[in-house]
Amino acid sequence: MRNARQGRQTRVTISDVGAAAGVSASTVSRVLNGTAKVDPSLAARVHDAVTQLGYRPNAAAQGLARGEWGTIGVLVPNLANPYFPDVLKAVSSVARSHGRRVMVMETDEDPSIEHDLVEDLMRSCDGVLLCSSRMARADLVALTAREHPLVLLDRIVPGLAAPAVSADFFGGMMLICGHLAQLGHRRVAYLSGPEVSWANSERIRALEAAKAFGISVTILPCGSTSRHGYEAAAEVAGTGATALTTYNDLVALGAVTRLHELGVRVPEELSVVGFDDIALDHVAHTSLTTVSVPRGQLGRQAAETLESLMAGKHDGEPVYLSMELHVRDSTAPPRVTSEVTG
Amino acid sequence: MRNARQGRQTRVTISDVGAAAGVSASTVSRVLNGTAKVDPSLAARVHDAVTQLGYRPNAAAQGLARGEWGTIGVLVPNLANPYFPDVLKAVSSVARSHGRRVMVMETDEDPSIEHDLVEDLMRSCDGVLLCSSRMARADLVALTAREHPLVLLDRIVPGLAAPAVSADFFGGMMLICGHLAQLGHRRVAYLSGPEVSWANSERIRALEAAKAFGISVTILPCGSTSRHGYEAAAEVAGTGATALTTYNDLVALGAVTRLHELGVRVPEELSVVGFDDIALDHVAHTSLTTVSVPRGQLGRQAAETLESLMAGKHDGEPVYLSMELHVRDSTAPPRVTSEVTG
DNA sequence: GGCTTGTGAGAAAGCGTTTTCAGATCAATG
DNA sequence: CATTGATCTGAAAACGCTTTCTCACAAGCC
Numbered sequence: 001m002r003n004a005r006q007g008r009q010t011r012v013t014i015s016d017v018g019a020a021a022g023v024s025a026s027t028v029s030r031v032l033n034g035t036a037k038v039d040p041s042l043a044a045r046v047h048d049a050v051t052q053l054g055y056r057p058n059a060a061a062q063g064l065a066r067g068e069w070g071t072i073g074v075l076v077p078n079l080a081n082p083y084f085p086d087v088l089k090a091v092s093s094v095a096r097s098h099g100r101r102v103m104v105m106e107t108d109e110d111p112s113i114e115h116d117l118v119e120d121l122m123r124s125c126d127g128v129l130l131c132s133s134r135m136a137r138a139d140l141v142a143l144t145a146r147e148h149p150l151v152l153l154d155r156i157v158p159g160l161a162a163p164a165v166s167a168d169f170f171g172g173m174m175l176i177c178g179h180l181a182q183l184g185h186r187r188v189a190y191l192s193g194p195e196v197s198w199a200n201s202e203r204i205r206a207l208e209a210a211k212a213f214g215i216s217v218t219i220l221p222c223g224s225t226s227r228h229g230y231e232a233a234a235e236v237a238g239t240g241a242t243a244l245t246t247y248n249d250l251v252a253l254g255a256v257t258r259l260h261e262l263g264v265r266v267p268e269e270l271s272v273v274g275f276d277d278i279a280l281d282h283v284a285h286t287s288l289t290t291v292s293v294p295r296g297q298l299g300r301q302a303a304e305t306l307e308s309l310m311a312g313k314h315d316g317e318p319v320y321l322s323m324e325l326h327v328r329d330s331t332a333p334p335r336v337t338s339e340v341t342g
Numbered sequence: 343m344r345n346a347r348q349g350r351q352t353r354v355t356i357s358d359v360g361a362a363a364g365v366s367a368s369t370v371s372r373v374l375n376g377t378a379k380v381d382p383s384l385a386a387r388v389h390d391a392v393t394q395l396g397y398r399p400n401a402a403a404q405g406l407a408r409g410e411w412g413t414i415g416v417l418v419p420n421l422a423n424p425y426f427p428d429v430l431k432a433v434s435s436v437a438r439s440h441g442r443r444v445m446v447m448e449t450d451e452d453p454s455i456e457h458d459l460v461e462d463l464m465r466s467c468d469g470v471l472l473c474s475s476r477m478a479r480a481d482l483v484a485l486t487a488r489e490h491p492l493v494l495l496d497r498i499v500p501g502l503a504a505p506a507v508s509a510d511f512f513g514g515m516m517l518i519c520g521h522l523a524q525l526g527h528r529r530v531a532y533l534s535g536p537e538v539s540w541a542n543s544e545r546i547r548a549l550e551a552a553k554a555f556g557i558s559v560t561i562l563p564c565g566s567t568s569r570h571g572y573e574a575a576a577e578v579a580g581t582g583a584t585a586l587t588t589y590n591d592l593v594a595l596g597a598v599t600r601l602h603e604l605g606v607r608v609p610e611e612l613s614v615v616g617f618d619d620i621a622l623d624h625v626a627h628t629s630l631t632t633v634s635v636p637r638g639q640l641g642r643q644a645a646e647t648l649e650s651l652m653a654g655k656h657d658g659e660p661v662y663l664s665m666e667l668h669v670r671d672s673t674a675p676p677r678v679t680s681e682v683t684g
Numbered sequence: 685g686g687c688t689t690g691t692g693a694g695a696a697a698g699c700g701t702t703t704t705c706a707g708a709t710c711a712a713t714g
Numbered sequence: 715c716a717t718t719g720a721t722c723t724g725a726a727a728a729c730g731c732t733t734t735c736t737c738a739c740a741a742g743c744c
Contacts, residue, residue: 013730024694029732036733037692054488059466060405061730064699069402071466079430079446085422089450101462104421104446108431120443124401124413146396230624254624282572282596283626355700366724371702380722403700406729 012053020049032057072306073103073121073128075114081224081250082278083295084131087153090299091129098307100126107134109224111196115139122148127306129153134196151306153298155198156318163309164318165302167293169199172323173206175291176245176273179325181213183333185243185271188215189236191222191229191255193247200247203275207245222251229254234262242270242334249274253284256330267332277326289331291323354395362391374399414648415445415463415470417456423566423592424620425637426473429495432641433471440649442468449476451566453538457481464490469648471495476538493648495640497540498660505651506660507644509635511541514665515548517633518587518615521667523555525675527585527613530557531578533564533571533597535589542589545617549587564593571596576604584612584676591616595626598672609674619668631673633665 018025023042030036031046038046049055063069072095076084092102103125107114111134118135121128127149133140137157144150144161152164180188190207193200207217218239222232229251236244236255246252252274256266266272266286277292298321305315360367365384372378373388391397405411414437418426434444445467449456453476463470469491475482479499486492486503494506522530532549535542549559560581564574571593578586578597588594594616598608608614608628619634640663647657 011730014732015730025731026695026733027693030693033732039692042693056461056465058406058730060402060411061699062732063402064400064406064701065730065732067699067732078427079421080424080427082422082424085420085448088421088448092448101466102447105444106427106430106434119398123398124443226622226624250625257624257627260627280568280622280625282568282599283592283622285599285602285627353700356702357700367701368703368724368726369722372723375702377702378722384723400700403729404702406699406731407701407703409702409729 011058012055014055014057017046017049017053017055020053021045068126069124070099071101071103071125072303073105073125074131075117075121075128075133076104076106076131077109077134078224079104079106081248082280083248083276086295087131087299087302090296091303094300094303094307109134109194111135115143118143118150122146122150127151127310129302129306130155132197132199134194136196149306149309151302151309153302156320157198163305163315165298165305166318166320167199167298168320168322169202170206170209171320172275172291172293172325173203173245174209175323175325176275176289177206177210177213177215179289179327179331180243180245180271180273181210181215183243183271183331185334186214186216187218187239187241188243188245189218189220189239189241191232191236191244191246191251192219193222193224193251195221197224197247203245203247222247224248224251226250226254226257230258233258236270237262237264243331244270244272246272246274248276249278249280249288249290252288252290252330253280253286256284256286256288267330269335271331271334273331286330287328289326289328291325293321293323297321353400354397356397356399359388359391359395359397362395363387410468411466412441413443413445413467414645415447415467416473417459417463417470417475418446418448418473419451419476420566421446421448423590424622425590425618428637429473429641429644432638433645436642436645436649451476451536453477457485460485460492464488464492469493469652471644471648472497474539474541476536478538491648491651493644493651495644498662499540505647505657507640507647508660508662509541509640510662510664511544512548512551513662514617514633514635514667515545515587516551517665517667518617518631519548519552519555519557521631521669521673522585522587522613522615523552523557525585525613525673527676528556528558529560529581529583530585530587531560531562531581531583533574533578533586533588533593534561535564535566535593537563539566539589545587545589564589566590566593568592568596568599572600575600578612579604579606585673586612586614588614588616590618591620591622591630591632594630594632594672595622595628598626598628598630609672611677613673613676615673628672629670631668631670633667635663635665639663 014028015025018028027038028046030038031043095102105117114135129151131153133155140157150162152162154166156164156166220232220235222228224247233255252272256272259266264270274288274290277290356370357367360370369380370388372380373385437444447459456477471493473495475497482499492504494504496508498506498508562574562577564570566589575597594614598614601608606612616630616632619632
């Protein structure tokens, strides 16, 4: 068994094209890649032969000969989160403009397979973009030691060789806390995201820094989906909080739905704040107060960084994209118990 | 410029490993692939050398030598639609169990680039899974003529060489119509999906067949996102319809939101039906009456079909997976004008 | 008109694997 | 003890392309 092609008619190769056009394989290659000047009449014959035979260059052979794959790999934790499609679209567009394809893989929020997937990606891509990695720092260090172009998105690890582009989650949560403090909230609950998430720890760091605003925080374990939010929302009542902050919009919306069912009015009795400003336009009735980062720009910048890294330039410092606060209908001043409201 | 690796230290190859272990490259290959028996002590030396040098086989070289890539490609119209992640997870899992990676690309609902992307995928994958293709029939025929393993998901084209697995959209819409007819609805509006979508035309075909139930239909152009639904919902009033059917749940939810804003009560004044049963659990307050297909099974079956196709077996007939009706809170009997309701 | 340049095309050498093929070692058998 | 056979290992060919190298030919210069 020569190879896996089970007896079908044999594939058409570049020499077949050459033979059909009466030229050498080298010439065909030159015509197809425009890499050197060839006689126009020969070129025409080559093109004819190509269309006639339906020739398509073998990607593996090209990759091997050229030493590059023409592909970048992107690893995301969860495709079901609307956050990533926006980033991916931007990444794709940058990659395409550089003549590269994009290969997407997801870890399904399972950090244990993340390392393997990155290695897989490295073996078959010119560069990889690692989004919201949940990997342990040590693994990440080992990976970056491989000298393979790698850019982190939404995860900053100090002292790492790889460049990183991230939303400024800390700043984003600070904006939220400032907003809540201004409204008069003092006790705040937080529905926490995945434990291993750096983005989550940044949010928590900001919540703790918000003590400076006179805010005290209760952290409730939760997760990253609307289901998690729905399930955890009942716990909030026991904390005495007048405002609820969340890991992301999905969680917030899930919580709002549950609160609605429990008869807790938002924002009159409890303010709820999201995170990310995910485009669930017109799906949820409640328009969430939240913070956003331009996801397109995030993806674009990460992709550009990766491209320049592959081109040999190593830009150093991590880039933080600042977030923006959107005050909408889910936040209001707390109801003061000793006073009649509304 | 030998290749694109710009002067970094040269990559470690299988011969390097062989040299370090004091064996030939062939032996290293045999050890790593378990393709033949080798002396245990040699094998141990090889493994040591591999870990020491951090050797990772070059995917392109393997692909070339083996004649296969160990990869399947999946093309979807839009990653932002929650329908696909579910399918993708199932596909990934099947692929992984066959030792293959999954490469995902999206067309962004742009049929004009779909053909190119499929060709790209064919050049670097052992097989491709084409989801909800918007391609013209002729292009599809040309593509399947390439003798490259290809499976269609959610698109059936009679007389095509490629196997297909699809949800039974016709049957799904028939279920919806039956439900509405039973409730007493006679005039129904439909917010139509993308024009080029086969899935959409199947729904319309069913709506027309539903005349047998005494139902008359007004078709309104719309689209596939919640934004589209939101924008088109205002048109429904003019049609005199007592029930609204939609291309998918996203559209339905967008419409519900708009109707809510317009003061139209759902389902009292207008019944609304979704399609797909997308897991926006706990995000939307309205729980939609809708139809569903087991998306995991859909993805799994398509992936299995693709695998067996790659293994040389060609199973013929298109497979339809039947849909299931979920009656929830967004449908009710029509309000009879000549009668006091509630 | 002989010589140097310049130009375009074919031959051939890789790229890093896998796999066939052939050779070497060793055990078993007559 | 020599021969066969079975194992294991290394050498080398092949995978399909790109890119150097080399050469033939034409044009330009004194």
